[in-house]
Amino acid sequence: MTDPALLSAVPTGIWIGGAAREASNGGRFDVVNPATGDVLATVADATVADATVALTAAVAVQPSWAVTPPRERAEILRRAWEIIRERADDFADLITLEMGKPLAESHGEVAYGGEFLRWFAEEAVRIGGRLTAAPSGNGRILVTREPVGPTLAVTPWNFPLAMGTRKIGPALAAGCTIIVKPAEDTPLTMLLLAQVFADAGLPDGVLSVVPTRSAPAVVGALMTDRRLRKVSFTGSTAVGKKLIAQSAEQVLRTSMELGGNAPFIVFDDADIGAAVEGAVAAKMRNGGQACTAANRILVDNRIRDEFTTALCARIDAITVGPGHDDGVSLGPLINARQRDAVSTLVDEAVAAGARVYTGGAAVDRPGFFYQPTLLDEVPAGSSILDEEIFGPVAVITGFDTETEAIEAANGTDHGLAAYFYTRDLDRASRVAAAIEAGMVGVNRGMISDPAAPFGGVKHSGLGSEGGSEGIDEYLNIKYIALTS
Incomplete structure (x- = not known):
C-alpha cells in the first residue's frame, strides 16, 4: 500500500x-x-x-x-x-x-x-x-x-x-x-x-x-x-x-x-545444490532485471537432468506478488512493455520447440507480473539465447566438454558477467582465464561489490x-x- x-x-x-x-x-x-x-x-x-x-x-x-x-x-x-x-x-x-x-x-x-x-x-x-x-x-x-x-x-x-x-x-x-x-x-x-x-x-x-x-x-x-x-x-x-x-x-x-548475456556454467563435478541456489540468485534476483543476470544456463549433459529437476523445484517454490507482501520473493516487471517483451521471447522459443518445465506466461492479476519460468531444449539461434531477457526466465542448454562450454559462453558480442560452478581448482583457474567477461563469479551467483571494479568487455x-x-x-x- x-x-x-x-x-x-x-x-x-x-x-x-x-x-x-x-x-x-x-x-x-x-x-x-x-x-x-x-x-x-x-x-x-x-x-x-x-x-x-x-x-x-x-x-x-x-x-x-x-x-x-x-x-x-x-x-x-x-x-x-x-x-x-x-x-x-x-x-x-x-x-x-x-x-x-x-x-x-x-x-x-x-x-x-x-x-x-x-x-x-x-x-x-x-x-x-x-x-x-x-x-x-x-x-x-x-x-x-x-x-x-x-x-x-x-x-x-x-x-x-x-x-x-x-x-x-x-x-x-x-x-x-x-x-x-x-x-x-x-x-x-x-x-x-x-x-x-x-x-x-x-x-x-x-x-x-x-x-x-x-x-x-x-x-x-x-x-x-x-x-x-x-x-x-x-x-x-x-x-x-x-x-x-x-x-x-x-x-x-x-x-x-x-547490456549483458551472462552464461552460467555448471560442470559435472559441481555441487549441484549450491549451483541451483547460485542459479536462482543470478537469474531471479530483481526479477531477472539486471545486466548481470544469468541469461544462459549451460549444464554438462551428464548432470543436466538432475540439475534441471532440482532447479525446477526451486523455481516452483518462488512466491510471486507485490513487493511489500509478506513472503514474496518475486515482484512485478517494471512496466507492461517489459512484461510483453519477455512474453514474446518465451512464446517464440516455445513455438520453435522449447520445453516449458514451469511457468511460461504472464500472471493474471493487476500490475506487470510474469511467472518464474524454466525452459529447456531451446533450439539454437532462438532470440531468447541471443537477447538479454531481463525477466524471470531461466533457459537451460547442454554441453559435453569444457571446451564446448567455454565456446558457448564466449559466443556472444557481450562480455559483462559470467558464472561457473566446479570443485576442481585447476579447472576454476583455467576457465576463469578463458571466459571473455569483465566479471567472473566462481561458485557464487552474486558478484557485485562496491570494493570491486564493475564493468565489461566487448559490447x-x-x-x-x-x-x-x-x-x-x-x-x-x-x-x-x-x-x-
Whole structure:
C-alpha cells in the first residue's frame, strides 16, 4: 500500500541549486507502481532549457568544488551514507513502490547503494600522483590527477539507488560536479537522494537531478554543450552505442556499463545444490532485471537432468506478488512493455520447440507480473539465447566438454558477467582465464561489490565503476615537467 507520508517527503521537482523547482514549461509526468498500475506521484518533466540551467549551475561551482579539500568532500559523502542508513526503511519502501522488487531485496539495494558513498568517501583522500627524476637527468616528472569536470550520469530503472550512488560517489570524491538523469520509471529514489545530499551539506549546484520523458533531447543537448566534460551511462547496448557516437563531437570522457548475456556454467563435478541456489540468485534476483543476470544456463549433459529437476523445484517454490507482501520473493516487471517483451521471447522459443518445465506466461492479476519460468531444449539461434531477457526466465542448454562450454559462453558480442560452478581448482583457474567477461563469479551467483571494479568487455561497455579503479574514471592525468 502506498505510504502518503513517505511520498509527501520526496521532492518531485527538478533538483537544481539545492532545491526542487518546476519545469520551465510546467510539464509533469506520472510515476506508476508496477505492482498495481496505480499512479504513485507526478514528477516535473525537465526540458532542454532546464537541463541547460542545471549544467550552468554545475559549471559555476566546478572550480570551488574541485579545490574543496578531499577530507571535506569525504565527510559529505560519509554523512550522506549515514543519512541513508538512518532512512533505510524509507528508501527501501520507495524502491519497492516505484520499481517493484521485494522489500527484502530493496533493503539489500539500500545497503549496497549506500556503501558506494562510504567507499568513495575513503577513496577521496587517496587520490595520488608521483614525482620522479627524469631518466635523462634533465629534470623531474610530476604527475597529478585532477577532476574531469562537469559530468552527466544517465541511470537505469532496475537499481534506482545503487546505479546513482555508483556514479555520484566517485564523481564527488574526485571533485566533479554532476547532473543525474534518472530513468523515467523510477525518478523518486534519486530525488530523495538529492535531498539527502543537501542535508549532508553538499554545496548547491554540485548535484542536480533532471527527470524527464524527453531523454534523447535532454541528454543530446547536454552532450553537445562544450561545457560538459564527461558522460557516464548504464543501460542498453543500443542506447550506449548512440551515446558513444554523440560523445565524439565534444570528445567527452565516457563510462559505459551496457547490456549483458551472462552464461552460467555448471560442470559435472559441481555441487549441484549450491549451483541451483547460485542459479536462482543470478537469474531471479530483481526479477531477472539486471545486466548481470544469468541469461544462459549451460549444464554438462551428464548432470543436466538432475540439475534441471532440482532447479525446477526451486523455481516452483518462488512466491510471486507485490513487493511489500509478506513472503514474496518475486515482484512485478517494471512496466507492461517489459512484461510483453519477455512474453514474446518465451512464446517464440516455445513455438520453435522449447520445453516449458514451469511457468511460461504472464500472471493474471493487476500490475506487470510474469511467472518464474524454466525452459529447456531451446533450439539454437532462438532470440531468447541471443537477447538479454531481463525477466524471470531461466533457459537451460547442454554441453559435453569444457571446451564446448567455454565456446558457448564466449559466443556472444557481450562480455559483462559470467558464472561457473566446479570443485576442481585447476579447472576454476583455467576457465576463469578463458571466459571473455569483465566479471567472473566462481561458485557464487552474486558478484557485485562496491570494493570491486564493475564493468565489461566487448559490447558490454567501457571503463569500470566501483573499487579503487572507479574514481579514475573521473580524473584526468596531468604531467608537469620540472627543471632540476
